[in-house]
Amino acid sequence: MKNRYVVIMAGGRGERFWPQSRLKRPKHLLPIVGDSAMLAQTIDRLEGLVPTERIFVITNEEQKESVLETCPSLIPKRVIGEPVGRDTAAAVGLAALLVESEDENAAFALLPADHVIEDGAGFRSVLSAAFEAAESDDCLVTIGISPTFPSTGYGYLQKGEELNGMTSRSVSVVDRFVEKPDLEKARQYLDSGNYFWNAGMFVWRPPVILKEMQKHTPSLARGLQELKETWREIGSLADCMDKVYPSLEKISIDFAVMEKAERVVMLESDFDWDDVGEWPAIARHYPADLQGNVFKGEGVAMDAEGNLTFAESGHCVALLGVKDLIVVQSEDATMVCHKDYAQEVKALAQEVARKRPDLS
Amino acid sequence: MKNRYVVIMAGGRGERFWPQSRLKRPKHLLPIVGDSAMLAQTIDRLEGLVPTERIFVITNEEQKESVLETCPSLIPKRVIGEPVGRDTAAAVGLAALLVESEDENAAFALLPADHVIEDGAGFRSVLSAAFEAAESDDCLVTIGISPTFPSTGYGYLQKGEELNGMTSRSVSVVDRFVEKPDLEKARQYLDSGNYFWNAGMFVWRPPVILKEMQKHTPSLARGLQELKETWREIGSLADCMDKVYPSLEKISIDFAVMEKAERVVMLESDFDWDDVGEWPAIARHYPADLQGNVFKGEGVAMDAEGNLTFAESGHCVALLGVKDLIVVQSEDATMVCHKDYAQEVKALAQEVARKRPDLS
Numbered sequence: 001m002k003n004r005y006v007v008i009m010a011g012g013r014g015e016r017f018w019p020q021s022r023l024k025r026p027k028h029l030l031p032i033v034g035d036s037a038m039l040a041q042t043i044d045r046l047e048g049l050v051p052t053e054r055i056f057v058i059t060n061e062e063q064k065e066s067v068l069e070t071c072p073s074l075i076p077k078r079v080i081g082e083p084v085g086r087d088t089a090a091a092v093g094l095a096a097l098l099v100e101s102e103d104e105n106a107a108f109a110l111l112p113a114d115h116v117i118e119d120g121a122g123f124r125s126v127l128s129a130a131f132e133a134a135e136s137d138d139c140l141v142t143i144g145i146s147p148t149f150p151s152t153g154y155g156y157l158q159k160g161e162e163l164n165g166m167t168s169r170s171v172s173v174v175d176r177f178v179e180k181p182d183l184e185k186a187r188q189y190l191d192s193g194n195y196f197w198n199a200g201m202f203v204w205r206p207p208v209i210l211k212e213m214q215k216h217t218p219s220l221a222r223g224l225q226e227l228k229e230t231w232r233e234i235g236s237l238a239d240c241m242d243k244v245y246p247s248l249e250k251i252s253i254d255f256a257v258m259e260k261a262e263r264v265v266m267l268e269s270d271f272d273w274d275d276v277g278e279w280p281a282i283a284r285h286y287p288a289d290l291q292g293n294v295f296k297g298e299g300v301a302m303d304a305e306g307n308l309t310f311a312e313s314g315h316c317v318a319l320l321g322v323k324d325l326i327v328v329q330s331e332d333a334t335m336v337c338h339k340d341y342a343q344e345v346k347a348l349a350q351e352v353a354r355k356r357p358d359l360s
Numbered sequence: 361m362k363n364r365y366v367v368i369m370a371g372g373r374g375e376r377f378w379p380q381s382r383l384k385r386p387k388h389l390l391p392i393v394g395d396s397a398m399l400a401q402t403i404d405r406l407e408g409l410v411p412t413e414r415i416f417v418i419t420n421e422e423q424k425e426s427v428l429e430t431c432p433s434l435i436p437k438r439v440i441g442e443p444v445g446r447d448t449a450a451a452v453g454l455a456a457l458l459v460e461s462e463d464e465n466a467a468f469a470l471l472p473a474d475h476v477i478e479d480g481a482g483f484r485s486v487l488s489a490a491f492e493a494a495e496s497d498d499c500l501v502t503i504g505i506s507p508t509f510p511s512t513g514y515g516y517l518q519k520g521e522e523l524n525g526m527t528s529r530s531v532s533v534v535d536r537f538v539e540k541p542d543l544e545k546a547r548q549y550l551d552s553g554n555y556f557w558n559a560g561m562f563v564w565r566p567p568v569i570l571k572e573m574q575k576h577t578p579s580l581a582r583g584l585q586e587l588k589e590t591w592r593e594i595g596s597l598a599d600c601m602d603k604v605y606p607s608l609e610k611i612s613i614d615f616a617v618m619e620k621a622e623r624v625v626m627l628e629s630d631f632d633w634d635d636v637g638e639w640p641a642i643a644r645h646y647p648a649d650l651q652g653n654v655f656k657g658e659g660v661a662m663d664a665e666g667n668l669t670f671a672e673s674g675h676c677v678a679l680l681g682v683k684d685l686i687v688v689q690s691e692d693a694t695m696v697c698h699k700d701y702a703q704e705v706k707a708l709a710q711e712v713a714r715k716r717p718d719l720s
Contacts, residue, residue: 019678300712303701316693316716318379320708321701322685327694333676334689336696341663341681348680352660356676 003106004131006050007095009200010039010059010067010113011085016278016342018349019333020310023360024062028113029070033276033285033296037070038114045117049124050109056098057113058082058091061241083242089256090248092202093213093224097231100206107134109203115275116285122271125169130203130267132167137265140212140258141203142174144196144266145273150186153277155179155198155254157266166265174264177254196266198254199273209257217256220249278342279326283308293319297329306339333359363466364491366410367455369560370399370419370427370473371445376638376702378709379693380670383720384422388473389430393636393645397430398474405477409484410469416458417473418442418451443602449616450608452562453573453584457591460566467494469563475635476645482631485529490563490627492527497625500572500618501563502534504556504626505633510546513637515539515558515614517626526625534624537614556626558614559633569617577616580609638702639686643668653679657689666699693719 014027021027028039036044043055052073059067061081068076080094092110099108109127117123130141144157160175177198181189189195214221223244230240249256258264274281283294293301297311304319310328311317317327324339333352337345353360374387381387388399396404403415412433419427421441428436440454452470459468469487477483490501504517520535537558541549549555574581583604590600609616618624634641643654653661657671664679670688671677677687684699693712697705713720 298716300708300715302704302708302711311694314692316712316719318693318695318708318712319697320695320704321698322696325682325685325696327696329689329694332674333678334671334687334694335678335680336682336685336687337679338681344662344680348660348662348678351662352676352678355660356658359676 002135003054003103004050005054005056005099005103005106005108006046006111007056007058007098007108008039008042008111008113009088009091009095010057010063011082011091012114014114015346015349018328018345018352019330019335019359020328024066026063026114027276029063029066032114033116033274033282038116039067040071042111042113042115043071043073045120045123049127053078056080056095058094059113060085080237081241082245084246086245086248087250088200088253089213089217089220089251090223090245092209092253092257093220093248094227094245096206096209097224097228098237100210101231105205105207107131107203107205110201112200112275115199115273117271117273119271122269126267126269126271127201127203129167129169129171130201133171133265133267134203134205134208136166137263138208139204139263139265140209140261141171142258142264142266143199143201143269144172144174145199145269147190147195147197150183150190151197152180152183152186154275156181156189156195157198159194159196159266159268163265167267169267171265171267174266177259177264196268197273199269199275202253212257212261216260217249217251220251220256223248279310279328279337279345280308280339280342282310308339362495363414363463364410365414365416365459365463365466365468366406366471367416367418367458367468368399368402368471368473369448369451369455370417370423371442371451372474374474375706375709378688378705378712379690379695379719380688384426386423386474387636389423389426392474393476393634393642398476399427400431402471402473402475403431403433405480405483409487413438416440416455418454419473420445440597441601442605444606446605446608447610448560448613449573449577449580449611450583450605452569452613452617453580453608454587454605456566456569457584457588458597460570461591465565465567467491467563467565470561472560472635475559475633477631477633479631482629486627486629486631487561487563489527489529489531490561493531493625493627494563494565494568496526497623498568499564499623499625500568500621501531502618502624502626503559503561503629504532504534505559505629507550507555507557510543510550511557512540512543512546514635516541516549516555517558519554519556519626519628523625527627529627531625531627534626537619537624556628557633559629559635562613562618572617572621576620577609577611580611580616583608639670639688639697639705640668640699640702642670668699 014021017027057079064081134141156178158176160173163171227244286294288294291305293307298316299309301319303321306324309317326337328335374381377387417439424441494501516538518536520533523531587604648654651665653667658676659669661679663681666684669677686697688695
């Protein structure tokens with residue numbers, strides 16, 4: 001079997017999970033769902049598919065230390081800190097250079113650090129087939145998540161022609177990348193059975209993705225070439241990140257490549273998936289009491305319904321006569337938010353940071 | 361000037377201020393309003409009226425240590441711990457024995473430990489006149505608080521004939537002790553100008569109150585006589601509290617004596633007064649923001665109105681899209697309660713205690 005690599009994208013700041021998430025302790029370093037950090041779960045999920053010594057993590061410079069503390073199985077040199085975030089295309093380019101430097105034609109998977117997938121075996125089976133596809137053909141492979149509700153929060157992949165014999169699983173051409181739809185369109189997508197959520201999981205080989213970048217985003221490709229050459233000159237990647245990385249074009253991989261590339265294929269998921277993008281999503285993963293209250297950590301409710309609480313170990317959140325609230329405790333800050341305002345948590349965190357920069 | 365004593369009644373458990381208040385840290389040991397513990401404020405307020413060496417505190421055995429830690433100016437021997445609470449009449453009887461043992465005819469004031477009075481000078485002036493009255497006549501002196509709204513939460517004193525020349529201030533006979541009224545009656549009381557809140561502040565001399573107890577509650581008086589004799593035999597009050605105190609009749613001073621005694625007089629307050637009986641009362645003592653939010657400790661509000669928060673030093677409570685909530689943070693428990701449910705906080709605290717006895 002060929003060498004396979006995984007590059008985990010762990011650059012998010014996760015302000016939507018304030019006050020648990022902070023600059024130095026973002027969502028992927030927290031046990032938002034489950035008992036260990038989301039990143040640790042992501043790494044554990046790869047066991048048997050890709051060995052730890054072939055896992056890279058791209059995070060930001062500030063979080064690097066916390067990443068290594070939280071996931072001690074990672075090899076320190078393989079945790080790369082971005083001096084500044086330059087969106088996903090630059091990170092994908094960096095990932096391609098990293099893998100290329102070890103095995104120039106090895107396929108690698110790009111995976112988000114902070115998603116919930118309970119069915120690890122199902123995930124590995126689909127990802128394994130995605131590796132097969134990327135290894136057998138000069139294509140860009142994506143994972144399409146079978147939608148379970150008409151989400152307006154995700155982009156979609158429109159499934160086209162099925163390609164036979166590429167892998168042990170069915171592979172389809174992706175006809176189109178679709179932006180987040182309105183509710184009516186989302187319903188049509190769901191009913192058609194032809195649209196899949198774009199989970200931001202990709203598999204390809206370095207020369208394939210770098211060539212596509214050159215074709216569709218030549219300015220970024222030039223920047224990456226400069227990074228590669230500076231790295232070769234200096235000898236240490238860390239030393240040249242500060243120098244070149246901040247000048248890379250800031251653009252998402254979807255805009256830069258995926259929506260324009262010709263040979264994009266898709267593996268359909270048959271595992272569960274949740275990107276848990278904001279506090280209310282947590283409630284999907286824990287049992288509710290008879291009044292619809294969900295407690296992560298210790299909680300007590302009296303005359304209370306439809307609430308969600310998050311408490312650190314040893315702390316108890318007690319609710320009385322309240323409805324549809326999200327209550328999140330942390331050591332130095334507590335948030336009480338109506339569920340309808342969950343998308344404003346980021347703005348609240350920024351407001352708090354103006355008064356108390358130490359809480360961001 | 362004669363010796364004057366003060367006995368502070370600090371026996372409350374303050375469950376209505378959970379999760380800040382606990383068995384060992386009740387309301388009077390917390391800075392519920394202001395920056396120091398309510399008991400410390402009560403003691404400070406007496407400066408210039410009665411010296412600290414003539415202040416007794418009756419608390420419960422469990423809180424005794426915390427009382428001394430919180431108010432180090434108190435003389436340890438003068439902080440008496442009840443082995444069990446026996447309601448106010450027993451505590452008043454104990455207070456009378458304490459004062460009598462030092463100066464058998466000295467007037468003493470009985471004061472609650474946890475009320476808010478900002479106008480210390482006004483308070484001392486009224487209390488001084490109350491001492492004069494108690495020293496010049498075999499009467500029971502009460503303080504009547506001029507009502508500012510038709511409260512249904514307090515008992516009332518119905519003012520009768522004015523007695524001239526007793527003290528520097530006007531003294532009136534109390535015609536009647538009135539139980540907590542309904543709203544309609546409370547409005548009539550307020551309009552009449554003849555009814556005053558019974559704040560539970562009394563001044564009298566030991567022989568006067570003990571004689572009234574003998575007359576109206578002979579069983580309690582017998583118990584107190586036994587306590588006095590045992591104390592004299594053993595020589596140490598602390599050693600005989602366990603033995604005799606638990607068997608004293610459990611009855612309030614209002615029922616036991618005040619409602620039945622003939623010579624009860626009243627001094628009218630002209631100072632502010634608030635017994636801050638539950639969380640919402642705190643909002644009366646702090647400025648609100650334009651949306652009616654009141655923060656004790658640090659707080660931030662976005663799209664939030666009419667809320668009250670309480671946070672310990674260094675902790676920040678952030679509100680988003682919520683209305684009319686009470687949010688109280690403590691190190692190991694957080695409460696979120698709708699204002700309409702403030703009177704149920706005690707029940708909530710008891711519910712929590714069933715799961716987590718350490719939080720009571």
